[in-house]
Amino acid sequence: MTVRVLAAGDHFVLNRLLVAAMRREVPSGLAVGELTLPWPVVPFGPVGEVREASDVEDSLIEALRGVEVCVTQMAPLTERVLAEARDLRLFCVTRGGPVNANLAAATKAGVAVTFAPGRNxxxxxxxxxxxxxxxxxxxxxxxxxxxxxxxxxxxxxxxxxxxxxxxxxxxxxxxxxxxxxxxxxxxxxxxxxxxxxxxxxxxxxxxxxxxxxxxxxxxxxxxxxxxxxxxxxxxxxxxxxxxxxxxxxxxxxxxxxxxxxxxxxxxxxxxxxxxxxxxxxxxxxxxxxxxxxxxxTPHLAGGSKQTAANAARIAAEEVGRYTRGEPLAHLANPELFSP
CATH class of the missing domain: 3.40.50.720 (NAD(P)-binding Rossmann-like Domain)
Structure with missing residues (x-):
């Protein structure tokens, strides 16, 4: 069975890094689409009810149609996005914390959210x-x-x-x-x-x-x-x-x-x-x-090539666990699977 994935990278955690990491982790069975977000050329900020994200709700909603998994650093997982992304089940944030995701709304919608601790x-x-x-x-x-x-x-x-x-x-x-x-x-x-x-x-x-x-x-x-x-x-x-x-x-x-x-x-x-x-x-x-x-310095302490590669690898490993039916390692909303 093919899993549809959206790589919503930016100008730091590049789509090519995300796609390559996912291909290494899951050599077959993924249909990967891409959306490039404007960060850090355009600063992040509040989007809807989340604090730090790229203001791309409209383009994200369109790109998520029929998509089961999204891997991103800055895409906003808001109530508005969740209401439209009916097929979404996994949202992998390539940051140290999922500050661009509304965890309560994601849990209510049945979407697992992961993050990438220690990447930077x-x-x-x-x-x-x-x-x-x-x-x-x-x-x-x-x-x-x-x-x-x-x-x-x-x-x-x-x-x-x-x-x-x-x-x-x-x-x-x-x-x-x-x-x-x-x-x-x-x-x-x-x-x-x-x-x-x-x-x-x-x-x-x-x-x-x-x-x-x-x-x-x-x-x-x-x-x-x-x-x-x-x-x-x-x-x-x-x-x-x-x-x-x-x-x-x-x-x-x-x-x-x-x-x-x-x-x-x-x-x-x-x-x-x-x-x-x-x-x-x-x-x-x-x-x-x-x-x-x-x-x-302008909030760039975590900026290194290794950080971007680490972020892609950690998220790809979560995609691999998801496709194999294994427990997710860095789940931000574990209550989703509570009895």
Whole structure:
């Protein structure tokens, strides 16, 4: 029996990667159609009732006619799409979480939703350390000066130089697939690593107040939940030693950005580096655009060729399990199969 599949890739997780991974996993029995979404050339945003997706409901509905399985990174699985996609039974999201899918509506419609945990763990960990070093050694600022023909010797003034990683304490808030890799890299620099994560037990685990008081560097890797919303605010930043560096490559909701700007402008923080923001793209007039000693990248920590390949492989493995009648490994709505 042939299973009709839609590969709804984009300009990062390419359709050719999705199709090739599915062909390796299921050599025969798939009829694969393709739809190319505009991300990241066109930013994602809210679509219907989902938070982060490409605004392609109309074209997706048309492409899903008669389709049983959809593999995608950014396609919106909304109530409107589900109402039209009557044959859909499996929606494979190639992201670390299915934030582009309405899980309640999918469950009600009998559609299983899977995701791709750990797909970008290595890329994000490496980018995190790159951000930390860039902020500490003023790399973007000094490059910009040199590119403008300005040689500034005052960067070498004692109060303008940052700390070394070796011998310093780095506090990690969150110790999942990314945080644990960051720890491994930083230990290679000779840093002492402290961890705050209520879900893991480690010798290096401490409560958040102790971590903040002891850490010269702070890197955020927690999940976005109601409990972690703005978990690092003015009081927490003030608890860090003066001259500390803060990095956030996890989720914008973890950090109070106004408090961060205040701490940078006052000189309490030596620097900060961000890959995620409360609003993306950053709106014109945001304080982040003028705050000193701040390094920013546009939510691309997970961007590597290996991440795209991993995403395609993990999703293809789920398609393989589905076609063989096996349990799905990364099911976001397990209640679909509850007795």
């Amino acid at each position: 763990a290595v890329a994000t960990a490496e980018h995190t350390v790159a951000l930390l070093l860039a902020a500490t050694r003023r790399i973007p600022q000094t490059h910009a000066d040199l590119a403008a023909g300005v040689w500034r010797g005052d960067y070498y003034v004692y109060d303008n130089v940052g700390p070394e990683l070796e011998g310093s304490t780095v506090g990690l808030v969150g110790y999942g697939a990314i945080g644990s890799r960051v720890a491994r890299i930083l230990r290679g620099f000779g840093a002492e690593v402290l961890v705050h994560d209520p879900y893991v037990e480690l010798e290096e685990s401490v409560e958040l107040p102790e971590l903040l008081a002891r850490s010269r560097f702070l890197s955020l890797h927690a999940r976005a939940t109601p409990e972690t919303d703005a978990m690092i605010g003015a009081a927490e930043l003030a608890a860090l030693p003066r001259g500390s560096v803060v990095v956030n490559s996890a989720r914008g909701s973890l950090l109070d950005y106004d408090a961060l700007c205040d701490a940078l402008e006052s000189g309490h923080l030596f620097g900060a580096a961000l890959d995620v923001f409360p609003e993306e793209p950053i709106p014109a007039g945001s304080r982040l655009l003028t705050t000193p000693n701040l390094v920013m």
